[in-house]
Amino acid sequence: MSADQPTILVVEDELAQREVLSYNLEAEGLRVLKAENGEEALLLVAEEAPDVIVLDWMMPNLSGIEVCRQLKTRPETRAIPIIMLSARSEEVDRVRGLETGADDYVVKPYSVAELMARVRNQLRRVRPSSVGQRLEFEDIVLDAETYRVTRAGTPIKLGPTEFRLLSTFMEKPGRVWSREQLLDRVWGRDIYVDTRTVDVHVGRLRKALTRDGGSDPLRTVRGAGYSIG
Structure with missing residues (x-):
């Protein structure tokens, strides 16, 4: 499993719905965490912050x-996008969901293709x-599709890790990533790597970015x- 694979948390108490969603998300190349109730969802998010949460009302x-209200009031989880699923189609319900902090609202029954597009x-x-x-930062351009990086x-x-x-x-840019956060994002949680390995690879990345005389964009x-900018 790719360490930089995006993680989606599916929170749905109906088993059939949960499995269909999980199957389709995994088919998109995404890593899926599953919770069958709100309590389990909060525990999972505390253990491993997903990139996006698909949450049944x-x-x-x-x-x-x-669950949405609690996650959006906590500084450490406030930025995680939440897509709310609900059979409630009235405008007042949609407004309530969005005002609670949901980033998107999908009414059941929904098209799986539409939900995948929203994810x-x-x-x-x-x-x-x-x-x-x-992605662009100052004179650095990173193209994730062609796997190419240019500077000026x-x-x-x-190498793959430095990329x-x-x-x-x-x-x-500007966000400071701890060594542990970088290990989780770049190497993956299931792999044991010493935090000093992060320093080694950041050093290699620095060297590659400044090889032709440019200033060092990375900040310790x-x-x-570490951060960029």
Whole structure:
């Protein structure tokens, strides 16, 4: 499984619906986490922040709207896009869902193709390189589709790990990533890698980016991690 594969959390209490969604998301090349109720969803998000959450409104005990409210009030999960699924088609319900913090609202029964398009749309916002986007920072251009990087028009050769590191940095310029966060995003949670490995690969990336004399765009934040810009 690719370490930089986007992760989608599907929260749906109906088994059949949950499996259909999961199957279609995995067919799109996405990694899927599954929760059958709101409590399980909150636990999963605390363990591993997904890139996008597909969340059913009507669930026993803890409703989707309450899960959404809790996630959107926490600083560490506020930015995760939530697509709310609901059989409630009235405008007042849609407004309530969006006001609670949902980023999108899909009425049941829905077309799976439409829902996949909406998931891709949210991914485009938070993980542009995962949907083949071109990223730019100052004079650096990264094309995720062709797997090419240039600086001031000059091609830069990067290994797969350095490419994933650079795309992570360029998706969110200015954001400081800790070594642990970079390990999760670039190497994957299931692989044990020493945090010092991150320093080695950041060093290689720095060397590649400054090989032709450009200034170093990467910033080391003592005690916190690394960022670009």
